[in-house]
Amino acid sequence: METTFGSGPVNSAGANPFRTSRLLALPVHWGETTPETLLARWHAAGRRGALVGPHGTGKTTRLRALAARLAAEGWTILWIQWHDDGTAKPADWRAALRAAGPRTVLCLDGSENLGPLTAYRLLHYTRRAGGLLATRHRRAWTLKTLAVHRPSAEVFVAHATALSADAADSARAAFKAAHGNAHEAFRRLYLDRASSTRV
Amino acid sequence: MKPTESPLATAAKPGAGFGCILAFGLLFILSGLAVGWFFAVRPVLRATLSLNWEPVPCEILSSRLDEKRDSDGSTYRVEIHYRYVYQGRRYVGERYDFGTGYTNIGVGSMRDAVRSYRPGSQQTCRVDPARPDEAVLSLRPPPGIWLGLLFGLLFPAAGAGVIWSGYRARRQARAEALTPLAAAFSADTPTVAGGAPETPAVGEVVIKPASGRLAPAIALGLFATAWNTGIGFFLFNILRDFDGGIAWFFVLFQIPFVLVGLLLLFIATVTISQVFAPRMELRLDPSLVRLGARVPFRWRFDRGGITALQIHLEGREEATYRQGTSTATDRREFHRAPLLELIDRLALAEGRAEFTLPVEGAAPTLAGKNNRVVWQLVAKATLPWRPSLVENFPLTVLGPPRLAPGPADAVPVAHRGGGLTLWVPPAFAPGETLVGNVARDPGAPAGPLTLRLGWFTEGRGTRDAGVVWTRKLPDLAPGADLGFEVPLPAAPWTFGGALVSVEWRLEVLDPAGAPLVAAPVVIAPGGVAVVLQPLAPAIGPARWKQRLGLGR
Structure with missing residues (x-):
């Protein structure tokens, strides 16, 4: 049931088609590199590898989907995320990493935010873990690249039109203006919609 | 949303490993103290102590500028030998001053020293009476002392800053770990969780501005100083040895860094000047700050110099979005009410006014981690020859004391x-x-x-x-x-x-x-x-003024 504002339903933040909860519920677009391919490459690389690509190309979304598949296969998933504002989740991630056993897969999102020394020591911390899957903006010599993700206007427009059928043109424009960063492009679409429709 | 999905179960515990931050900060502090001790404090201390040493005539045996070359360039020291007699015994001294060795700072003064202390000339050295084999020719502070002093201050300050910010982040992470959301799941009693501001005590209090002035000024000042010292050092060396040819490349390469340094100096100067600008004290009774209420307030500047004052009330939404590793915060105003505009210097030094909080199209303060409803009084003071001073005074706005009841005929x-x-x-x-x-x-x-x-x-x-x-x-x-x-x-x-x-x-x-x-x-x-009906967002130059805090 939709909350009613004033005299009837209106387009508020809770009804904006590009609101966060809907973005997070979008299906994963795998393209040519299916999850089976990625996991096969990961196993072949000694269960250590990275998804590489710039901001807003779906690395975190794919990592989350791969983590769900591995959890379904019986692996214990330990999710650690480093944000670009210097924070990390969980805060005691070092202790969590050290405690990881042979049935634990470490999903490390945003590991490029670590300093070089910590990134190197990460390999030492994680040697007992069953596997390691990471996202990075650039290739790393310490971790095999499983796939390189690039911005795709077609995929972005498909996602945007899934959220709002009339958004194809504005989605193309937003994607171009955001230089292929889907986060920023969705932000633009949200704010455009919030500005164009009175709440 | 499906009934079987619960949006109420969200949790986040940000923060960074404090142990690592502490070690990193201590490393900075210790490095800075070590540099400061060896290159500044110790030479000055020794030079000061040697003031009590005994002046003794001496003869210069040899003096030259010793040069050491490596891939980073040349460094120099004054290599000098002199003979003196103390209490009937002959000694040969080698110390020119209390410098720490080879350096490329103050080479000109080293050359002057070599010229002044020619072999065969008679000079005066100072001899340590307790250890007559210890002597020195010059009591002037060595040329590298200022750089040592600078690093000795900058590095410990930076280290202390890192530790302090890490400590604050840890304290915040601990506070967030105690979110009532977690307590509510185990408790069988009603629990109020997040978002709702507490009812304040009755009585007038001083409202603190949203951000202080000193910390940004110190941070920017230190950063601008460190940047320009480093750039200046490189530039000085390049220009000193400039002989055309490939060196042009290095000169041109420095231009953007110099421009950034100048910009930093400008911003730091403006920020530091704000520290000494008049401070506005704002007083009101927070228990009166309720939607629909008229709230009297008083203000006072601690000194003169303000030529105009504008105050307005602002209500806005703020939403922070975290996805992947990136974070973005958007803001949108839904209420803005000009309260006063004064140009009479006597009237604006201190005064009373009041504002009325709207009752329609407004909500009480919401203080979520990612989503907020923010109310604030914004004061813009105009200063001669300086950018305007803009200070935000956040208000915790409560709901009205008497609310329209819910529908009486509401059927379950x-x-x-x-x-x-x-x-x-x-x-x-x-x-x-x-x-x-x-x-x-x-x-x-x-x-x-x-x-x-x-x-x-x-x-x-x-x-x-x-x-x-x-x-x-x-x-x-x-x-x-x-x-x-x-x-x-x-x-x-x-x-x-x-x-x-x-x-x-x-x-x-x-x-x-x-x-x-x-x-x-x-x-x-x-x-x-x-x-909450959004106001039209600022566009064009007004948007940049807004972002830079230069008013509307």
Whole structure:
């Protein structure tokens, strides 16, 4: 049931088609590199590898989907995320990493935010873990690249039109203006919609 | 949203390893102290102590500028030998001053020293009476002392800053770990969680500005100094040895760094000048700051110099979105009311005024981690020959003391799922009591249940949620029903803005915590969700002025 504002339903933040909860519920677009391919490459690389690509190309979304598949296969998933504002989740991630056993897969999102020394020591911390899957903006010599993700206007427009059928043109424009960063492009679409429709 | 998905179960614990930050900060501090000690404090200390040494005639045996070359360039020291007699015994001294060795700072003065102390000339050295083999020719501070002093101050300051910010982040992470959301799941008693501001005590208090002036000024000042010292050092060396040819490349390469340095100096100068600008003290009674209320306030500047003063009241939504590793915060105003504009210097030094908080199209302060409703008084003071001073005074705005009650004729609505039927009226006013009923279908399996009432956000930001009430139902038999009452909190209200919406939801959970049935409820004055109508965002130059805090 939709909350009613004033005299009837209106387009508020809770009804904006590009609101966060809907973005997070979008299906994963795998393209040519299916999850089976990625996991096969990961196993072949000694269960250590990275998804590489710039901001807003779906690395975190794919990592989350791969983590769900591995959890379904019986692996214990330990999710650690480093944000670009210097924070990390969980805060005691070092202790969590050290405690990881042979049935634990470490999903490390945003590991490029670590300093070089910590990134190197990460390999030492994680040697007992069953596997390691990471996202990075650039290739790393310490971790095999499983796939390189690039911005795709077609995929972005498909996602945007899934959220709002009339958004194809504005989605193309937003994607171009955001230089292929889907986060920023969705932000633009949200704010455009919030500005164009009175709440 | 499906009833079996719960938006109330969100949690986040940001923070960084404090041990690592502490070690890193201590490393900076110790490195800085070591550099400061060896290159500044120790030479000055030794030079000061040697003032008590005994002046003794000496003869210069040899003097030259010793040069050491490596891949980084050349460094120099004054290599000098002199002979002196003390208490009938002959000694040969080699110390020119209390410098620490080879350096490329102050080469000119070293050359002058070599010229002054020619071999065969008679000079005066100072001899340590306790150890006559210790002597020195020059008591002037060595040329590298200022650089040593600078690094000796900058590095410990930077290290202390790192430790302090790490300590604050840890303290914040600990505070967040104690979120009432977690407590609400284990407690059987009503618990107010997040979002709702506490009722303040009655009485006038000083409202602190949202941000201080000293910390940014120190940080920017140190950064600008460190940047320009480094660039200046490189530039000095390049220009000193400049002989055309390939060196042009290095000169041109430095240009953008020099420009950044100049820009930093400008910004640091402006920021530091703000530290010494007049301070505005704003006083009001926070218990009066309620929607629909007239709130008197007083202000006073601690010194003169202000030529104009503008104050306005501002209400805005803020939404922070975290996805992947990136974070973005958007802001949108929904209320703006100019309060006063003064150019009479006597009248603006101190005074009284009042503002009226709107009652329609406004919501109380919401202080979520990612989603916020922010109210503030914004004061813009004009200063001659300096950028205007803009200070924001955040206000914690409560709901009105008397609210329109929820609909009297609200009929409970049935929500079915998971073998349960949940009867709840759809709308209430804040502070009212929600009366509902939950019934288990005759054929449904038995098992413990939990009732839970909470709010969550929708919109641009990453979701915030809070649980305000839970109750365990250990033995609701099939075919039986149970009535319950929930005292509703004063905030947050159900509202919808351009960036943030707040919605309320009553859920019945299975033993694993999964919702079996859920009922949306509106908690707002009159039982009608509030609409925050966004004001048109600033565009063009006004937008940049807004971003730079230069007013509208």
